[in-house]
Amino acid sequence: MRLFLILCSVLGATVAIADPLPSWNNIESKEKIVSFVDEVTDPASAHYVTPDDRIAVFDNDGTLWAEQPVYFQFVFAMDRLADLAEQDPSILTTPALEAAAKGDLAAILEGGHEALIEVVNASHSGTSVDDFQAGVAQWLETERHPGTGLPYDQMTYQPMVELLRYLRDEGFKTYIVSGGGIHFMRVFAEDAYGIPPEQILGSYADSTYKVIDGSPTIIKAPGLAFIDDKEGKPINIERTIGRRPILAAGNSDGDFAMLDWTTSGDGPRLGILIHHTDAEREWAYDRESPIGKLSDGLDQGPDKGWIIVDMAQDWSRIYTGAN
Incomplete structure (x- = not known):
């Protein structure tokens, strides 16, 4: 897109450039995201990041799709x-x-x-x-959500789907890092978000390998082997991806460690927290909520330079499955 703008300027052409984030209102949050992406993808920038290191990680519940009244x-x-x-x-x-x-x-x-x-x-x-x-x-x-009547996989957030697509168009590799189960998320994440199964990190149970009627089979066993939440998120990222991300997005204090570790690295970094403020179109909750509690992020995030997305103000549209 940057090269196209330069060519248009040189040729004197007047053209309309597609907005990569059309469901984000044109306010500070959107401007900061676009500015960050431009900075790290422009080879002429002092903060240019090579494609191999353009890693972006996203929580799922409450960040990419809804999580109320329960996960x-x-x-x-x-x-x-x-x-x-x-x-x-x-x-x-x-x-x-x-x-x-x-x-x-x-x-x-x-x-x-x-x-x-x-x-x-x-x-x-x-x-x-x-x-x-x-x-x-x-x-x-x-099945349908009892409050919205929408299929659950249509309660993904349109602005975040746009952000994932925008980042990939700019050479980022996008991952889900969520407390949800990997076998559950892998069913829908590629269709919903464009993120393939091998780029999904989550909680997982114990499992066993058996040959059943001549067919090698993986059986899900009782007991959680790993919970991908709080400090477990950066541990799992380091273990599985092997690179520290330069962008991390979440919505709760369960994501705090992931954002803190991501943004404390050298070079340009961006942390994004989704603040659920829209009681009319979605839900409004934060510090006292048993689901998606957000307190530490609100208190410390601004001083760390994180973007606090005000859902009611920053998003013109909520769900992919509804206007």
């Missing part, structure tokens, strides 16, 4: 558990599992972290990765 993967877990319990009611061995099968989210949340893990273990284990992902795909095709 969408957990809604899937409850629905899946209810289906499994219809076939075999004996699997409902605890109050948390009984509540999940009934769709009683409040009761599960009262049980805290242990109750959540029980539901995830019961609904996600004991099946092959292929069968599990087929179940996720079917769920995404048939």
Whole structure:
């Protein structure tokens, strides 16, 4: 795009240049993002970054798609558990599992972290990765969000989808680094965001390798092997990608370490926090929310030079699946 602008200037042509971020209002957040991208991709810039080092990482829940009233993967877990319990009611061995099968989210949340893990273990284990992902795909095709009526994979944020596309057009490699499960996110992320399965980092359970009826199979087992949240995010990035990103985006204090590590490196860096301020078109929440709590980022992010995106003010459109 930069070369095209230079040629147009030399030739005296007047042309309309496509806006790479049309759903972002023309205010400070958008200007800072575009300025950063121009700076690191212009070979004549003192802050030029070679394509190999143009790594951008994004949280998923609350950053690329919605996360209220509870993480969408957990809604899937409850629905899946209810289906499994219809076939075999004996699997409902605890109050948390009984509540999940009934769709009683409040009761599960009262049980805290242990109750959540029980539901995830019961609904996600004991099946092959292929069968599990087929179940996720079917769920995404048939289920709708109770508040918006949209398919869950259409509750991706249009401005963030545009940002991902813009970065890739400018030579960035984009990754998801999320607390969500890798096998869950890999089902939809390529279609929704243009991010292939090998560029998705997330939480993952234990697994086993078995040969079943002559077919080598990966089986999802109970127990979390790695939780990709908080300090786990930069650890997983270093372990898996092997390069420190130059851009990181998140929405909660679970992303703080990822943004802090990214922006503390040498050279040009950019941190972006999505602040959910739009109670009319989405939800408004931050410091007191049990889902997507954002406190440390609001307090420390501005002094660290991070962009705090005000969803209500900065975005002209919210979801890809709605105007």
